[in-house]
Amino acid sequence: MSQQNQFLTSVANVRLFDRLTNELILNGKTLLNSSMTQAIQTQAIHAGKGSKKVYELNYQKELTFSIEDAAFDTAYIALQNGTEINHQLAEYYTDEIILLDAAGKGTLAETPIGMVHVEQLNGTFTQYTPTGKEISVPALAGKEIQVVYAVQEMMDTIEISADSFPKAVRMELNVDIRSNNGKTGEVIIEVPNFKPNGAVEISMTHEGVASSSLAGSSLADKKGNYAYIKLRNLSEEKVQFTALAANPSHVVLDSTVVGDSQRISVLGIRGAGYSNVLLQNTDLTWTSKDSSIATVSADGVVALGASSKVNDQTIIEVTDGTYSEKIIVDIV
Numbered sequence: 001m002s003q004q005n006q007f008l009t010s011v012a013n014v015r016l017f018d019r020l021t022n023e024l025i026l027n028g029k030t031l032l033n034s035s036m037t038q039a040i041q042t043q044a045i046h047a048g049k050g051s052k053k054v055y056e057l058n059y060q061k062e063l064t065f066s067i068e069d070a071a072f073d074t075a076y077i078a079l080q081n082g083t084e085i086n087h088q089l090a091e092y093y094t095d096e097i098i099l100l101d102a103a104g105k106g107t108l109a110e111t112p113i114g115m116v117h118v119e120q121l122n123g124t125f126t127q128y129t130p131t132g133k134e135i136s137v138p139a140l141a142g143k144e145i146q147v148v149y150a151v152q153e154m155m156d157t158i159e160i161s162a163d164s165f166p167k168a169v170r171m172e173l174n175v176d177i178r179s180n181n182g183k184t185g186e187v188i189i190e191v192p193n194f195k196p197n198g199a200v201e202i203s204m205t206h207e208g209v210a211s212s213s214l215a216g217s218s219l220a221d222k223k224g225n226y227a228y229i230k231l232r233n234l235s236e237e238k239v240q241f242t243a244l245a246a247n248p249s250h251v252v253l254d255s256t257v258v259g260d261s262q263r264i265s266v267l268g269i270r271g272a273g274y275s276n277v278l279l280q281n282t283d284l285t286w287t288s289k290d291s292s293i294a295t296v297s298a299d300g301v302v303a304l305g306a307s308s309k310v311n312d313q314t315i316i317e318v319t320d321g322t323y324s325e326k327i328i329v330d331i332v
Contacts, residue, residue, distance in 0.1 A: 006184055012175040014067055016079065019170050019193070026075040032068045032211060034173060036189065036227075039064070063218040063226040065171070065194065068211050076212040078158050080200045082167045090155045095148040104138035112149035119146040166196035168219055177231075188230040193219035241268040244325040245276070246318060251302050251329045253294065255310055261303035264296075264327060266318055279320070290314040294329040302329060 014028040039062050045055040069076065078085050091113055098106040108116070108130065115127040116135050125148070128135055137145065171194040177185040196216040204210050218226035245267045253260045266284060267276040281300035288296045292307040293314040302316055312331040317324055 006177050006179050008187060009176050009178045012173040012189070014069075015172045015174075016075075016194075017170040017172075019168060022170075025079070025169060026073065028067070028069045028071070028073070030069055030071045032070050033066070034068075034175070035066045036173075037064045037066075038062070061226070063191075064216070065173075065191070065218075066213075066215045068213045070209070070211055072210055073212045074156060074158060076214050077160075077200055079169065079214060080166055080196050080198050081158065081160050082164045083159055083161065086157050086159070087154060088157050089152055090157050091150050091152050092155075093148060093150050095146060097144055097146050098135075099144050100137060100141055102142055103136075104141035105134060105136045106145070108133045108135060108147065108149065110149075110151040113152050114150055117148040160200075166198050166216070168193045168195045170194065184233070184235045186232040186234065188232060190228045190230065191218050191226070192221040192228075195219050240270070241277075241320070241323060242271045243269040244279075244318065244320060244323045245269055246325045246327050249325070249327055251294075251316075251327055253302070253304050253308070253329065253331055255304065255308055255331050257304075259303065261301050264300040264302060264316070264318070266300070266325065268320070283320070285319050285321070287317045287319075288314060289317070293331060302327070304331070 011031040012034040014026070014031060014034065015024060016026040016028075017024055040058050041060040043057040043059070044053050045057070046052060047054050074085055094110065096109055098108065100106045111133050112130045116130050117125040118128050118135070118137055118140070119125055121140070128137060130149070135147070171191040173187075173189040173191075175187050175189075176183050177187060194216055195218070196214055199213075199215060201213065202210050220226060247265045247267065248262070251262050251264070253262070264281070266279045266281065268279050269276055282298055284300070286296040286298065286300060288294055288302075288305075290305070292305045293312045294302055294305050294308065294316065296302050296316050300318070305314075308331045310331060314329050316327040316329060318327070319325075
């Protein structure tokens, strides 16, 4: 990444995938907050005069995530219950105010399922049997009345069963890295096995908007890892190295073997805290000090030269434009 100061900004986008089918379950782009927390249990060992701390045992590492989406999405509720969203015929109650005619008859907006609850003058409700959408309440003829009744229609339905629990999904969080020059990269957090904790809260207040939340922890994958944090560089700057290292750094070719050759691998050394990077040979420049003894191709293959003989020696040099490495070639 860039050498200038960089900052992890705003919240992440979140994507959740089915672990078996790789289908996208949820694509959240309106998060209010997103967080990752790592916790490690420790046990300190104290010994000697003054009971000095001489050892610390680390165990039970946990990685937890918390996500809150400003948008209301039923997928969060389904994930927290380990159930699917089914589109099916379902009942719900509705209420309306209708005007009864002089005979006490009125027409409802929908066809009721079962009885209709009609509010009386004293504020209590009495049940009446409708005929299709029609209802007759002679005692309230000519009045506006409030009615409550059940109707049916096709709806997305989530069943919250007493014995259903969350299933692990694959999660990916994506957040921007910015500097004073704008966006320079992205941090991508991939969680192969994210297990929601099953907590659901829908807070409905008169002055607020209900948000969707999802919290849970990582389960170790087959490699024993909880998550993978990837840094995507969007600037034009290359990864910074401190040196190049060739493998092998000493090549021995057999003059009795026609076309004897060996491919060289080159690592970019990044310094403390970073693992080395395997470079693409074709991105490097290769030069042989004496091509009659040993040649080198653009993809780093060292081969016998046309005039090579026993005890000859030459040097192959490779460079990325900043750093260089030398490979000794001996002919036997």
